[in-house]
Structures are given as structure tokens and as C-alpha cells.
Amino acid sequence: MIRHTVVFNLKHDANSEAEGAFLRDALVLEAIPGVQKFERLRQVSPKADYAFGFSMEFADQAAYDGYNVHPDHVAFVRDRWVPEVAAFQEIDYVAL
């Protein structure tokens, strides 16, 4: 199992329509083959300067690679992530 997470901030104002649309439209990622346990999260630690997170799991590296090159993922990154995300940090985990 590989857990892929990304914590991020949007360029949009908090509670704006654009913020809501981004978080809603990100559900397209959940439907990509191989994606398990997809979660949209709010980051709440005052020690981290990020507002949101996504988390998902893949059975193995092949499933993760398939997600990365899937047209729906490529389109979301190009059309929504790059123009609308102000800052982010990817963190991926496997069991120790």
C-alpha cells in the first residue's frame, strides 16, 4: 500500500464559490482506476500553514503510476491544480 497525500492552499478566498468548486471538482480524481480511500480534508494544525489536503491509497506502484498518467489526472493538474493552487507539499507513505 502506498498512501499519497498532498497538503495545499488555494489562491481563492476562504469559503468562496471558487474554493467550493475546486474542492467539489476534485472528486474526479476519486473515480480514477486504482484510487482507494480518497479523502478531501481540512488541515487544522496551527503549526502548519496549509488549509486543505487530499489523501488516497494505491495497492502498489503500478496503480500509482497509472493514476499519474491517467487523462483525468493530467487534465485536473493542468486545468485546475496549476492555476488555482498557491502552495503545496506532497507526502507519500508506506508502512514502516
Added chain:
Amino acid sequence: MIRHTVVFNLKHDANSEAEGAFLRDALVLEAIPGVQKFERLRQVSPKADYAFGFSMEFADQAAYDGYNVHPDHVAFVRDRWVPEVAAFQEIDYVAL
């Protein structure tokens, strides 16, 4: 539910006895009341400059607060975390 995570690097050499001891001794945190789904993780994204992570969940803020002030947590932070951790980032999540 609140998911508390911390991604970190140790001052110890990779695969050293001291590294193993730290990761092994961190299991004391799993036994603290209120801690659920405790995980010790390896960070594997080349886009993140961290080697390890811990993740745990709390039913609510009261359980999280109880963990923070529990003597076993306070002692672990003082005696192991502060002297042995080189860098870290806390990230906490709740459902969106």
C-alpha cells in the same frame, strides 16, 4: 475525528541502531488513551525531504488534548523527540 500526523527526519544515520531504537520506542505513544490507528510510516515521495512519519487519530479534541498532556507523551517529546529529531512538520486533518 482528528487525524494527527507528523513527518520527520532523525539525526541518526539511516538504518542505524539509534534510528531503530527511536522508531521502536515510539510505540509507547500508541498505548496512550485516546490514540487510535497509530501508524509508523516511511515517507517515500522524492518531492518531500522527510524520511518518516507517524499518524494517529483521535475521536475528538478532548482526546487529542488528553494525549498532548499525558505523561508518556510529554516524556517522549522531552527525552527522545527533541534530542533526536532533526526536522519535522505537523499536519492535522479533519474531514472536509
